Amino acid sequence: MLEKLRMFADIGRTQGITTTASIAIVGAxxxxxxxEWYHIVYFTILAIISHMALNTYIALGDIELDAHTYVPSRNPVSTGMLSKKEAMFFVYGGTLVCILLIAVLRLHLDSLSVLMSFLCFFPAYGFLLWYGWKGKKVVVSYDFSFSISYSFFVLFGVFAVGGLPTMYTWIFIGVVIFAATAFAQWENGLKDVDADRSVGVRSLAVVAHVKNNEKLRGTHPYFLYGCTLKVGFLLFSFMAWWYTNNLYYLLFLIFYGIPSQIFIMYRFVTKQSPVEHRKTILLDVTFAAILGYSTIIGKTDIVPIALLIIYLIGGYLIGSLIQSNCEFKFGRFRIST
Incomplete structure (x- = not known):
């Protein structure tokens, strides 16, 4: 029984649960x-179910793709440890539980807030179902399905606590689009480009003729596209400063925000083995989370942001311990280059 649960943890990518939950939490x-504290508990429970169900569905569509990557063992369906039927039952059950969890909001929210929560959750969930079904093989869809999904999940967080969006909501949605989703897919597209190409995935990396064994130069269109995403991320971060007009936040952007993002792009040009790519992605997750969460400092002050970072990284570490075949894990890069 415990081994079966571990298989669901593997296919459901437990390490990313708090990343998903934090999107809704920041929206709230x-x-x-x-x-309140119980909102955090609610978002965490919902994220556990939705994140694992969606990643299970996506993994079912990645069986052929995973056979071409250097870590095929992370998909227990590929190894025969979990059947497709069991995985689909988990997807159906998880989807039903998510619907019930949103319906429960009616116990303490007005009808309009519950309706808006449903209207935001369905596209957030639906765009990732589309991604897992056909979206990866449609140009632009691979790179931006998560952007659309997570933007709606930010708004879900707003309405699930009975609130309305503020300027900080729209700024954070911009951060989510450029940093948390589009750039994450830029990284994934770069890391898995040869495997993606072999199974017909139409990422922008594939379209731009990037190759895993070919050095990505600073003038390459795909690298310049990645730089554009980082510039967009920084612009929304500076928009948060413009809205708050906080001198300390401006200094933070100048001495941490800009250098950290330049450093990430520098590593992508100079450190190009698969293992180094994963190290850079882990660094980017940490650096971008600190910068991205900081955009709401004018609304929340620094303590909630610090707690969010602890929540994100703590959940990431716990999830990577539970996940037996974790591709991204702090301090563990044993696969040879």
Whole structure:
């Protein structure tokens, strides 16, 4: 039984649960409503179910792709440890539980807030179902399905606590689009480009003729596209400063925000083995989370942001311990280059 649960943890990518939950939590923090401890618990439970169900569905469509990557063992369906039927039952059950969890909001929210929560959750969930079904093989869809999904999940967080969006909500959605999703897919597209190409995935990396064994130069169109995403991320971060007009936050952007993002892009040009790519992605997750969460400092002050970072990294570490075949894990890069 425990081994079977571990298989679901593997296919459901437990390490990313708090990343998903934090998107809704930040949405709630940017709203006009106050956020209580039980809201955090609620978002965490919902994220556990939705994140694992969606990643299970996506993994079912990645069986052929995973056979071409250097870590095929992370998909227990590929190894025969979990059947497709069991995985699909988990997807159906998880989807039903998510619907019930949103319906429960009616116990303490007005009908309009519950309706808006449903209207935001369905596209957030649906775009990732589309991604897992056909989206990866459609140009642009691979790179931006997560952007659309997570943007709606930010708004779900707003309405699930009975609030309304504020300027900070829209700024954070911009951060999510450029940093948390589009750039994450830029990284994934770069890391898995040869495997993607072999199975017909139409990522922008594939379209731009990137190759895993070919050095990505600073003038390459795909690298320049990645730089554009980082510039967009920084612009929304500076928009948060413009809205708050906080001198300390401006200094933070100048001495941490800009250098950290330049450093990440520098590593992508100079450190190009698969293992180094994963190290850079882990660094980017940490650096971008600190910078991205900081955009709401004018609304929340520094303590909630610090707690969010602890929540994100702590959940990531716990999830990577539970996950037996974790591709991204701090301090563990044993696969040879």
């Amino acid at each position: 923090l940017t709203s006009t409503a106050s956020v």
